[in-house]
Amino acid sequence: MEANKTYPDPSAIREELVQKYPAKVAKKRTKSIIINDPETVPEVQANVRTVPGIITQRGCSYAGCKGVVLGPTRDIVNITHGPIGCSFYSWLTRRNQTKPETDADANFITYCFSTDMQEENIVFGGEKKLKVAIQEAYDLFHPKSIAIFSTCPVGLIGDDVHAAAREMKEKLGDCNVFGFSCEGYRGVSQSAGHHIANNGVFKHMVGRNNEKKEGKFRLNLLGEYNIGGDAFEIERIFKKCGITLVSSFSGNSTVGQLENAHMADLNVIMCHRSINYMGEMMETKYGIPWMKINFVGAESSAKSLRRIAQYFGDEGLKAKVEEVIAEELPKVKAVIDEIRPRTEGKTAMLFVGGSRAHHYQDLFTELGMTTVAAGYEFAHRDDYEGREVLPGIKIDADSKNIEELKVEADPELYKPRKSEAELEALKAEGLEINGYEGMMKQMMKKSLVVDDISHYESEKLIEIYKPDIFCAGIKEKYVVQKMGVPLKQLHSYDYGGPYTGFEGAVNFYRDIDRMVNNPVWKLIKAPWETAAGENDGVLEATYAEA
């Protein structure tokens, strides 16, 4: 923590957060509320079931599969097999953007496909209706691929979406049809859906086109979903550096890219949580190493470019990357110099998803702001503590429900992109391959780390710390703002973005400056200010009743 600032005692806060819970709940939640120590990172309870009755930020498996991983690919028809609500509420809400190369190129992102299951289908089965829907989508659009996503009732009534997909694939001939058993209830959060999606994309898409794209430095960008145009900025930087993007998983991507991804020479991973499975599987089957990078934050972007150049080991690329950084960074620094006097010393809290609660801390650091508390909704222990804890993680029943693909080296296409010796040499130079150090090593000592924070706990934290900004999503936004604290949406970016790369960093600094220095927050009376200055005002009365 900054020497000149005092923060509340984190142990006392932890007590306070769980004090009102029944003993069993308090015991469980305490294991997910951790006082950080970056030197000897403590264990965090993560990826476990949410306590029933607690208001969680989490989503469902279907959201993770259909919305997160498959959603951003523009020329695939994604059919939601289920009641209309699941489809309607997953329609265009994530702000994942796409840019077809020509007007003639297929783009189905703006459409919403659903089998619109009715009571009759629930009682007598929905496979027939599903096949009709696939045929209808094919007749209308002639897409390269059609994917089917199972919602909760599909699993409950036992519709076999995979059999329906196989039958229709055979019938249609030139359309790749496949299904996902991503019923909302699978696993403990959307994280299960990511894993299911990775398996399906790997099984049914990657490896279908062996054409070798031109370019000396060819990589895939994994776990970047082009929210608010993030991928566009990274593409701009890659292009400037002479780096060829073979495929993106899956922001601004096409079916063709994904089918060709195995021909790249490196996988770089932005969002470790949602896509690390793909990196691992592609390494085993094709011999492509993966590397964690981060294009959120100007310094992190520069570092990531240098790491990519180091991996390829080409002097020309190294020089080009330095040239690009030297051109981009001063423009960013000029904006930091302007804004930082207004943001320096302010505090932030980040409770979002499975990777951004970590990545966005870099942007706040660049503004001189301190992250006092952070946590993921659905990440696993490795995203907090680093991948070295992986061998020690016990697999529980919820995780066992998700298929682990048995992957082997492809007899023809397996070709290690780097020899063992080359990889060892890179590691000796300090280049971390196949690693991720997680959030906690970067966070300050005594900051609070809370996994799957409940609504009650987040209100309490705000009351106690009174942060200058709280980062979460739309479900939290207005509740928090009514407490007089601005909330930046880190899922959808409100209406902003891109926030990646160099231009994105500038956008973020300006948006944060506008939010934390807006005098409007002083006009709002927070609940703790209206109840005689005591903490036991409106909030506690509400919870005592619950």
Ligand code: CFM
């Ligand atoms: Fe990865 Fe994401 Fe995230 Fe995520 Fe998400 Fe998202 Fe997110 Mo919302 S894939 S884990 S499931 S970076 S939709 S683009 S913002 S919760 S932190």
